[in-house]
Amino acid sequence: MCEKSCKEPADFSALAPVLEKYGAVKGGLITVLQKTQDIYGYLSMDAIRYIAAKTGIKPAKIYGVATFYTQFRLKPIGKNLIMLCKGTACHVNGADLIEEAVSEYLGIGDGETTADGVFTLNNVACLGCCSLAPVMMVKGADGDETFGNLTKDSVKAILKEIADREKEVAAG
Ligand code: FES
Incomplete structure (x- = not known):
């Protein structure tokens, strides 16, 4: 044809x-x-x-x-897709507080992307590593990274590290 x-x-x-x-x-x-x-x-x-x-x-x-279907996105995602687990184990272990910390730090909510296009936040169902709850996975240019046993402080430190890495890449 x-x-x-x-x-x-x-x-x-x-x-x-x-x-x-x-x-x-x-x-x-x-x-x-x-x-x-x-x-x-x-x-x-x-x-x-x-x-x-x-x-x-x-x-x-x-x-x-x-x-x-909520699984589909109609807008481009950021360079780093944060998949924040809201499954049962993560929920019980404080996933809501982690989401709060991410939203506070990046200024975005579920399904949103930062103005600089570096991060998108997506709440997802169980990521399959409940023993590490609360968990998030970050899909970036270098592949997927999983972070477990998150706290409000550790999640902010992880996001800062990724943001710094992106700044270095942008600066060449
Ligand atoms: S509930 Fe979060 S990894 Fe299973």
Whole structure:
């Protein structure tokens, strides 16, 4: 169908294998959106339009699905995605206080990104390391880092260290 002459945004080429595998599968849209978010960090309107064009599903329907499920993000995320566990074990061990500390320190709430684009905060369900509760995972350029037994002070120190590292990178 669409050969190289098509005006496809070049950066959506990574979606080709995903669409090939799940694009025509009944109920495959959620998987396509999950994989799209994994690749690009969020679901842009361009990505939604691209998926629509490739699958024949109306953009409004895809948008509706993307906004219905809280797992999907429609805005770009920061360089470091803080996944703060709000699962039962973490909740019992003070996850709310940790969230408070993060919000206080960075000035953002759940689902928000700092103005400098360095951090996004996302509350998530169990990260699978409950013995370390309360826990957060930070997804950054260098991969995922997990931090456990958090306190209000330790979480601020961790965020400061990451912010300092980012400043050094920005300064070259
Ligand atoms: S409840 Fe937080 S890691 Fe399991």
